[in-house]
Amino acid sequence: MISRRSLLTAASVSLAATALAACSETTTTSRELRPEPVRTPLPELPPPALMYAAVKDGGHQIPAVPFEKIDKRFHRQVVADPSGERPGTVIVDTGSHFLHLVLPGRRAMRYGVGLGRQGFEWSGEGVIEWKQPWPKWHPPAEMIERQPNLKKYATTYDPVTKQWLGGMEPGISNPLGARALYIYQNGKDTLYRLHGSPEWWTIGKSVSSGCVRLINQDAIDLYERVAPKSPIIVTSGLRIT
Structure with a gap:
């Protein structure tokens, strides 16, 4: 019991x-x-009509870009990151004429670019050593040799003042445009730049003498997002469609 x-x-x-x-x-x-961890919000971009509108910057008047005449895939936009690199890395894909700035959250800011003609391209890994708004243009001696009309912009180095003398003054017709980001490799200047250009019709094509050119409005946007010493990769291996 x-x-x-x-x-x-x-x-x-x-x-x-x-x-x-x-x-x-x-x-x-x-x-x-x-609650889930807070994620970094992605940047919201204005419509192309505003992104590529005329703008006064640094005392210079940048004209509006007829964005309708540019393939939409070359407009500035946020896309999925195709690289897997860490945020802050700049990647130039020469095969697709795109420049990607890797963002948090496996996304990237993508810009259309113009590239160098065959025989003048540069590729590899480096760093954005420094950047400059409305830079002077100092054509290298090799370019002056190929184009003698550029001799008036020849540059000399003054060891006393430690400055480069000569070059083309900043302005809307300057080949470096509104902004320039200088690519170094192993501590040495590669002489290649990421830079603005008024020649919007060259975006998506290979026509320049080696540098990576962006629409001036895009160059200004990229300049504000990229920190000095940021890594840069120039490759044709992303195979973006």
Whole structure:
């Protein structure tokens, strides 16, 4: 026969088990309701009519770009990151004429670019050593040799002042445009730049003498997003469609 004491003991064990089950359920529910980590919001871009509108910058008037005449895939836009590189990395894909700036959250800011003619391209890994708004243009000696009309912009180095003398003054007709980002490799200047250009019709083509050119409005946008010493990769291996 079952005694009264046995019944009370069994009831106590049952109640304890129910209480433990309730605690376990509460704990599980609490975990499930825990908020997700806050993610960095992606930049919101204005429509092309605003992105490529006329703008006055640094005392220079940059004309509006007829963006309707440029393939839409070369307009500035946020896309899925095709590289897997860490945020802040700049990637130039010469095969697709795109420049990507890797963003958090596996996204990237993409810009259309113009590239160098065959025989003048540069590829590899480097860093954005420094950047300059409305830079002077100092054509290299090799370019002056190929184009003697550029001799008036020849540059000489003054060891006393430690400055480069000569070059083309900043302006809307300057080949470096509104912004220039200087690519170094192993501590040395590669002589290649990411830079603005008023020649919007060259975006998506290979026509320049080696540098990576952007629409001036895009060059200004990129300049504000890229920090000095940022890594840069120039490749044709992304195979973007």
